[in-house]
Amino acid sequence: MPIQPRTLQGFRDYLPATAMPREWIVDTAKRVYRSYGFRPIDTPALEYLEILTGKGSDETDKQLYSFQDQGGRDVGLRFDLTVPLARFVAQHAQEVGLPFKRYHIATVWRGERPQAGRYREFMQCDFDTVGTTALTADIEMVLVVCDLMTALGIDAFTVRVNHRAVLNGLLDKLGLAGKSAAVLRALDKLGKIGPDGVTAELANTAETTAEQTAALLALAGLEGDNDAILAELKTLVAGNTTGERGVSELHELLTAVAAAGVAAGRVRLDPSIARGLDYYTGVVIETQLDELPDFGSVASGGRYDNLASTFTKQELPGVGASLGLDRLLAALEKLDRLPAVSTPADALVCLFDAERRDAYLALAAQLRAAGVGVEVYPEAKKLGKQLQYANKQGFAAAVIIGGNEFDGGEAQVKHLATGDSATVPYDGRDAGAIAAEIRTARDAE
RNA sequence: GUGGCUGUAGCUCAGCUGGUUAGAGUGCCAGAUUGUGAUUCUGGAUGUCGUGGGUUCGAGUCCCAUCAGCCACCCCA
Numbered sequence: 001m002p003i004q005p006r007t008l009q010g011f012r013d014y015l016p017a018t019a020m021p022r023e024w025i026v027d028t029a030k031r032v033y034r035s036y037g038f039r040p041i042d043t044p045a046l047e048y049l050e051i052l053t054g055k056g057s058d059e060t061d062k063q064l065y066s067f068q069d070q071g072g073r074d075v076g077l078r079f080d081l082t083v084p085l086a087r088f089v090a091q092h093a094q095e096v097g098l099p100f101k102r103y104h105i106a107t108v109w110r111g112e113r114p115q116a117g118r119y120r121e122f123m124q125c126d127f128d129t130v131g132t133t134a135l136t137a138d139i140e141m142v143l144v145v146c147d148l149m150t151a152l153g154i155d156a157f158t159v160r161v162n163h164r165a166v167l168n169g170l171l172d173k174l175g176l177a178g179k180s181a182a183v184l185r186a187l188d189k190l191g192k193i194g195p196d197g198v199t200a201e202l203a204n205t206a207e208t209t210a211e212q213t214a215a216l217l218a219l220a221g222l223e224g225d226n227d228a229i230l231a232e233l234k235t236l237v238a239g240n241t242t243g244e245r246g247v248s249e250l251h252e253l254l255t256a257v258a259a260a261g262v263a264a265g266r267v268r269l270d271p272s273i274a275r276g277l278d279y280y281t282g283v284v285i286e287t288q289l290d291e292l293p294d295f296g297s298v299a300s301g302g303r304y305d306n307l308a309s310t311f312t313k314q315e316l317p318g319v320g321a322s323l324g325l326d327r328l329l330a331a332l333e334k335l336d337r338l339p340a341v342s343t344p345a346d347a348l349v350c351l352f353d354a355e356r357r358d359a360y361l362a363l364a365a366q367l368r369a370a371g372v373g374v375e376v377y378p379e380a381k382k383l384g385k386q387l388q389y390a391n392k393q394g395f396a397a398a399v400i401i402g403g404n405e406f407d408g409g410e411a412q413v414k415h416l417a418t419g420d421s422a423t424v425p426y427d428g429r430d431a432g433a434i435a436a437e438i439r440t441a442r443d444a445e
Numbered sequence: 446g447u448g449g450c451u452g453u454a455g456c457u458c459a460g461c462u463g464g465u466u467a468g469a470g471u472g473c474c475a476g477a478u479u480g481u482g483a484u485u486c487u488g489g490a491u492g493u494c495g496u497g498g499g500u501u502c503g504a505g506u507c508c509c510a511u512c513a514g515c516c517a518c519c520c521c522a
Contacts, residue, residue, distance in 0.1 A: 114517070
């Protein structure tokens with residue numbers, strides 16, 4: 001009995017058609033992050049369990065993949081890249097220096113129920129600035145997300161911004177500071193369940209009074225342009241220093257982002273978003289695709305005051321965000337917006353004559369040296385079959401050189417998309433003309 | 446982790462209230478004077494009907510369990 005090939009729930013295989021755009025997203029993210037000076041790091045997939053559970057809540061603990069290794073150690077798979085960053089910085093702050101800007105693109109695991117755009121194994125593309133409380137870093141976070149989305153060819157997106165200090169300030173004023181978790185959880189759902197739903201949940205979980213509820217809804221339900229919301233927020237938190245600081249930081253951030261050239265309306269103030277309740281303390285952001293508003297955030301983040309408090313006495317404030325690669329990929333797939341690349345090479349060199357294999361391989365080497373990617377068909381099958389293969393794999397061109405061409409000192413470059421073929425000179429050494437013709441075919445696509 | 450829906454060839458699906466050798470489209474493979482592909486023509490293969498039990502004279506069709514997918518909750522990328 002053969003073993004049935006299968007994959008675990010929430011875990012997937014990536015076929016070339018999705019693996020290629022996936023890599024493209026990773027490459028794009030790297031390029032954007034690096035352009036801001038973020039530096040790459042990597043950390044182990046497996047950590048001591050205590051590292052992972054130290055910071056998280058009960059919720060994250062439930063989602064942890066954990067087990068005992070062969071040495072009896074309690075270990076777990078990382079469920080995000082922020083906790084490993086905290087450990088990393090606590091361990092290496094001396095070496096890397098502060099402020100430390102890093103990006104980290106890696107797989108994480110969560111034992112959650114899978115859903116569309118939600119998996120048990122997925123990749124995050126994080127970038128963070130650790131070691132400074134300056135708002136510059138918060139502003140830059142928003143700029144990076146905007147740049148990244150644009151670089152990915154996404155125009156219809158909105159970055160929603162809020163500030164935990166505003167929320168906390170209002171909670172203070174209302175005497176609800178002790179119930180912030182329940183209150184924020186309820187408010188965060190405003191977009192989903194509406195004011196009535198939030199009212200019900202607030203009454204249930206936080207036991208707020210009618211007055212408190214009204215004030216909270218007034219805050220979370222604020223609409224209009226950023227300036228209007230800002231003005232309202234100001235009056236709502238008036239008299240509370242925390243809240244006032246939040247409002248002024250938001251104001252500063254929005255001004256700076258606009259000054260940096262981000263289109264108006266792209267970054268929107270949304271007092272209802274609260275985000276991960278555990279470590280965020282300042283600015284929080286969430287990025288939604290305008291065409292799939294209910295799909296969930298594809299990039300989110302925020303500021304945390306004391307990232308590594310469980311690992312070191314040193315105060316390590318930070319701010320950063322994470323692009324959810326697999327969620328974004330699922331979204332683009334749903335929107336049918338994935339670039340249709342199925343082969344990484346530009347052309348197929350047909351192996352017309354088995355006797356001349358070495359000549360074809362030499363040609364391929366010349367073409368690669370000239371900067372075009374080529375694949376040599378491995379066996380001398382019928383030309384029709386080779387062309388069929390070339391077409392199916394998505395090559396832009398096929399290079400055909402048989403006895404006639406060899407004798408005539410030329411090569412045929414067939415454009416697969418149109419069926420036309422061009423004859424160019426080839427003396428066995430200089431593949432420049434072939435390479436040029438392949439580029440023409442590729443760029444025509 | 447809780448609840449709901451779904452599960453038939455590689456893919457998309459059909460299969461009436463349980464009844465003989467389970468179908469279509471597409472894809473795949475082979476061929477149409479062995480130097481030219483996605484069109485056309487001809488022929489071909491494919492499924493222990495997700496898996497394992499049960500009810501029944503008989504189950505793809507009913508029941509239970511299990512696995513997987515989707516959806517809601519929770520939470521989140």
